[in-house]
Amino acid sequence: MEVIEEKIFDNDKIESTYINPLESYDEISIDQYMKIYKNRITQDSEQLFVKEFLFPLFGNKKMKYVIPQYPFLDSSGRSRRIDFGIIYNGKKLALEVNGESYHCLLYTSDAADDIIG
Numbered sequence: 738m739e740v741i742e743e744k745i746f747d748n749d750k751i752e753s754t755y756i757n758p759l760e761s762y763d764e765i766s767i768d769q770y771m772k773i774y775k776n777r778i779t780q781d782s783e784q785l786f787v788k789e790f791l792f793p794l795f796g797n798k799k800m801k802y803v804i805p806q807y808p809f810l811d812s813s814g815r816s817r818r819i820d821f822g823i824i825y826n827g828k829k830l831a832l833e834v835n836g837e838s839y840h841c842l843l844y845t846s847d848a849a850d851d852i853i854g
Contacts, residue, residue: 757824759801767792770800777805783820786834791821799825807831 758773759765767788771778778784783805791803807822809831823830 757801757804762801764797765801766797767800774805780835783834786821 759770770792771784771787778787787803787805792800795803802823802825804822804824805820806818807824808816808818809822811817819831820834821832823832
């Protein structure tokens with residue numbers, strides 16, 4: 738199964754519609770998750786983050802909401818990717834594992850509480 742992403746270009750602005758390939762799963766194992774996203778989780782630090790932090794935190798039922806290399810537009814309208822986007826119940830949380838120099842770091846505790854809760 739591949740991650741499906743549609744990009745619409747309009748006057749140098751990119752609007753991304755991201756279809757979560759795991760949305761229909763009730764549960765997912767760490768092995769399934771890593772296999773599905775093998776082309777998106779390529780750095781050792783990101784693999785370790787998934788295995789040692791994210792998966793124990795979210796578990797088999799909510800890990801499907803964690804999307805690696807999630808596309809977004811930054812404040813100047815440029816297309817970027819955050820290491821992990823968590824989209825759940827209309828709330829978004831961005832996690833950057835490798836530093837802020839290439840990505841925007843966003844955090845809202847309310848969103849985290851809703852997702853983990």
